Amino acid sequence: EVQLVESGGGLVQPGGSLRLSCAASGFTFSGYRMHWVRLVPGKGLVWLSRISSDETTTDYADSVRGRFTISRDNAKNTLYLQMNSLTAEDTAVYYCARSNYYFDSWGQGTVVTVSS
């Protein structure tokens, strides 16, 4: 069974940083492109970033480019999202997702709250 489990969310002050993790199991992690998506309260789903299966290629949404960094460790079957310079607008539920064209598996999400 495919499982994606996010962790690392929490309460952070504006300007602060967080590192999210997504532990994958039940499939060959190194064979799939992976993504981060967030659910913004009252606004819906927003794609943030993706990384190729071999870690060589990354893409970002304009809203997070330069502040967020996606990475992965295929030996540890883990996806990461380093988030810096956080603002209140980054408050959301953060999901990791596997793609085989579309997002065919999602984690349960981790909540990030940016507030003083």
Place this chain on the structure above:
Amino acid sequence: DIVMTQSPDSLAVSLGERATINCRSSQSVLNRSNNKDSLVWYQQKPGRPPKVLIYWASTRESGVPDRFSGSGSGTDFTLTINSLQAEDVAVYYCQQYSTTPITFGQGTRLEIK
């Protein structure tokens, strides 16, 4: 960027009736390698991750009830839910996976009338 626009924003339908949700993309989402539209529909319930209902615009995901169907091509797509059940109350999103940035519609909230 491809803008995805759903209509309506919210919808109330009686149990057993049909619900129809529309999604329009600002440009074609056709995948020329397989001649299929790169359009997926998700269902999301509170506190849960999105669940795939339909991909390639009209292919039902395994395990999804056949009352859910997807149609359309080019830039106009439709999700139809026949014989609405109480468990279908959720927010529904369309999403294009043709190009980055990957973009979602704003969501349609479906309620029981």
